[in-house]
Amino acid sequence: MNKLIIHGGKRLKGEVEISGAKNAALPIIAATLLTKGSSVIVKVPNLRDVITMGKLLNHLGAEFYYEDRKAFINTEKVKIFEAPYDLVRTMRASVLVLGPLLAKFGKAKVSLPGGCAIGARPINLHLMGLEKMGAKIELQSGYVVANARRLKGTSIYFDIPTVTGTENLMMAATLAKGTTLLENAAREPEVVDLANALISMGAKIRGAGNSIIEIEGVDGLKPVEYSVIPDRIEAGTFMTFAGVTGGDIFIKGCRPDHLDALIIKLKEAGLIFEQKPEGIKVIGPSRPKATDVKTMPYPGFPTDMQAQFMTLMSIAEGTSVIKETVFENRFMHVAELRRMGADIIVEGSTATVKGISRLRGAPLMATDLRASASLIVAALAAEGETVIHRIYHLERGYERIEEKLLGIGANIKKVKEQ
Ligand code: EPU
Numbered sequence: 001m002n003k004l005i006i007h008g009g010k011r012l013k014g015e016v017e018i019s020g021a022k023n024a025a026l027p028i029i030a031a032t033l034l035t036k037g038s039s040v041i042v043k044v045p046n047l048r049d050v051i052t053m054g055k056l057l058n059h060l061g062a063e064f065y066y067e068d069r070k071a072f073i074n075t076e077k078v079k080i081f082e083a084p085y086d087l088v089r090t091m092r093a094s095v096l097v098l099g100p101l102l103a104k105f106g107k108a109k110v111s112l113p114g115g116c117a118i119g120a121r122p123i124n125l126h127l128m129g130l131e132k133m134g135a136k137i138e139l140q141s142g143y144v145v146a147n148a149r150r151l152k153g154t155s156i157y158f159d160i161p162t163v164t165g166t167e168n169l170m171m172a173a174t175l176a177k178g179t180t181l182l183e184n185a186a187r188e189p190e191v192v193d194l195a196n197a198l199i200s201m202g203a204k205i206r207g208a209g210n211s212i213i214e215i216e217g218v219d220g221l222k223p224v225e226y227s228v229i230p231d232r233i234e235a236g237t238f239m240t241f242a243g244v245t246g247g248d249i250f251i252k253g254c255r256p257d258h259l260d261a262l263i264i265k266l267k268e269a270g271l272i273f274e275q276k277p278e279g280i281k282v283i284g285p286s287r288p289k290a291t292d293v294k295t296m297p298y299p300g301f302p303t304d305m306q307a308q309f310m311t312l313m314s315i316a317e318g319t320s321v322i323k324e325t326v327f328e329n330r331f332m333h334v335a336e337l338r339r340m341g342a343d344i345i346v347e348g349s350t351a352t353v354k355g356i357s358r359l360r361g362a363p364l365m366a367t368d369l370r371a372s373a374s375l376i377v378a379a380l381a382a383e384g385e386t387v388i389h390r391i392y393h394l395e396r397g398y399e400r401i402e403e404k405l406l407g408i409g410a411n412i413k414k415v416k417e418q
Contacts, residue, residue, distance in 0.1 A: 002395075004388040004402060006379035007411035008361060012247035014408035016238055018254045018279075019045040019399040020069065021231040024193040026093045027167045028228060029053050031194060032073045033062070033100035034174060035201055037223040041071040044228060045399040048392070052091040056083055060097070075223070078105070085111040085142065091396070092116060095123055096164055098146065099172035102135055108146045112139065117368040119327035129156040129169040133176055153178030153217055161186040161211070161297045167194050173215035174203040182213040188298040189258045193229045200224045232258040233304045234398060235280075237373045239263075240308040241405070242282040243271050244315060244381035249408055252279040261301045262309075265293050269312060290318030290355055295326050307333045307374035314342040315381055316355035323350050333371035336364045340378055340386070361386040369397040376401070380410060389417065 020043035030053065032039040044050055046069065054064035054071065060081070063074040081101045088094040088111040101108035113121065127137050127144065133156075135148040153176045156169060166186040171194070173180035185191070187209055195208030201221035207213045235254035242249040243266060256263060256275055263273060270285030290313060295303040303326035313320040314337055324330045331351055334344050339362045343354040361384030366372035372394040379386035391414075394401060402414045 001417045002391050002414050003417050004376070004379075004391055005413045005415060006376065006386045006388070008359070008380050008382035008384065008386060010245065010380070010409055010411055012241055012245045012249055012380070012405070012408045012410055015250040015252055016404045016408060017252045018230045018235045018238075019043075020228040021190060021193070022047055022049055022397050023163070024190040024228045025050060025071070026053050027096050027164070027171070027190070027194045028197045028226060029057065029071055029073065030096040030100055031171050031198055031201070032075055032223065033057070033060070033078060033097060034104050034171060034221045035223045036076055038072065038074045039223040040225045041073070042069065042225070042227045044069055044071045045231065047399055048396045049091050049093060052087060053093065056087045056094050056097060059084065059087065060101075081105055081107050082109040083111055088113050092121065093164065095126065096168060098126065098144065099130070099168035102130060102146045102148055103151055103172040103175040106148055106150070110144050112142055112144055117332055117371075118330045121327075123165070125158050125160065125162050125165040126168045129165065130172060132156050133172060133180065151176035153180040153215070155181040155183065157183040158185060163188050163191060166191050166213070170195060170205065170208070170213060170215060171198065173217060174198055174205070174221060175219075176215075176217040178217055180215045180217070182215070184211055185213045186297060187211060189229060189232060189255070197224065197226045200226055229258070230254050233302065233370070235259060236262050236302070236305045237308050237377070237398070239266055239271065239282045240305075240312050240377050241380055242284040243269065243288055243312045244284065244377055246284045246286055247408070248281070248283050250279060250281045254279055256280045261299060262305050265291055265301060265309065269316065287357075288312050288316040290316045290320040292321045294323040297326065303327055303330060304370050306330060307370045308377050310334075310344070310351060310353060311337060311374045311377040311381070313353040313355060314344065314378070315357065315359060316353075319352060319354045321350060321352055325349065332367040333374045336371075336375055337378055339364065340382055342378075358383050360384055363387045363389065366390045366393050369393045373398065376405075
């Protein structure tokens with residue numbers, strides 16, 4: 001296992017290029033199961049989760065080959081319809097094969113993901129939707145076993161807008177008989193990107209990006225070549241790196257229109273943005289200003305940026321209130337930040353952050369993916385040395401993060417744990 005050693009206090013300056021979005025690439029790769037033949041998905045980030053999705057496709061009988069940010073997938077020989085526990089437990093997004101397998105082959109057996117570091121994360125809404133489309137669903141020894149002759153179009157209302165739930169049902173509906181309406185659907189850019197990939201495969205989808213998505217089922221989909229959108233959370237994380245170091249970073253190849261809520265809040269916190277055709281330049285203030293945020297489904301403030309934003313607030317002038325409404329347990333980073341001197345009190349889903357002038361380096365333990373990113377934000381801001389242990393979470397979601405940080409002047413080193 002690797003650890004990161006960071007000496008904080010350096011002003012970051014330079015250019016970084018944003019990778020393709022993990023959370024768009026994963027469902028698009030799963031969607032190729034709806035086709036028969038060879039697809040090429042480009043701008044796929046080189047990440048552990050992508051490799052795990054590849055292993056899962058291999059397990060199902062598909063060919064998956066990854067090279068140079070391209071995933072080559074051939075689905076001609078899919079003959080197994082089961083996502084085993086070992087793969088689902090290392091990556092919850094494995095559940096994204098449920099909708100495609102059921103729609104295309106009429107059966108799927110997928111291990112039920114357990115809770116994880118950020119919350120219970122049930123998939124009841126995915127299952128409710130598939131049942132409404134006519135699937136027979138049973139739970140057997142920790143697995144969801146789903147069967148259907150051909151799914152039928154229907155109206156499905158989500159009590160909570162769920163990202164992978166919307167994606168699973170949108171994929172399932174593309175091959176259903178008749179029209180499906182997904183109401184109170186998730187509106188994240190990754191849902192829209194998946195819809196665009198499905199449309200390129202021949203699906204009939206209207207309204208992705210709005211809360212009502214209409215899918216008219218077709219008889220078959222064809223393989224595609226498709227390029228995924230840039231990773232908005234990686235871009236947002238680099239914005240917070242600029243914010244805590246008084247830095248000047250040009251974030252190349254990102255889509256600022258996917259980051260409206262975050263950029264508005266970062267401007268309130270004193271960051272300056274200059275939009276250019278190829279990306280956005282971010283200049284950090286000498287000290288950020290306290291700013292309140294509340295996480296919400298898109299287009300609200302993203303829960304995947306809450307930990308990084310809280311770290312920025314830990315050194316802000318004044319007190320900020322941060323409310324997490326999407327996941328029930330997403331404050332794992334707080335205990336680590338406190339070890340660096342941060343003054344944060346958590347009560348239920350609300351954190352009150354009293355800004356201090358300087359964090360101090362310390363040995364830290366990374367818990368989940370975004371919490372790990374927030375510890376890098378903290379380490380870059382801190383005085384002295386920070387060692388971040390257990391960084392495999394980071395490797396699931398941030399491509400070459402230490403190289404990118406080195407390129408803009410950070411003092412960072414990745415070393416093997418003894
Ligand atoms: N929920 C239910 N029932 C369901 C589905 C969801 O109660 O059937 C609840 C969840 O427990 C949660 C809320 O609904 O409280 C929203 O969860 P959602 O389903 O939208 O999350 P997800 O699809 O499991 C994706 C991303 C997460 C990101 C969330 C929220 C992928 C692969 N994962 O998860 O990304 O935090 O949406 O935007 O797209 C990450 O990249 O670090 C990450 C965790």
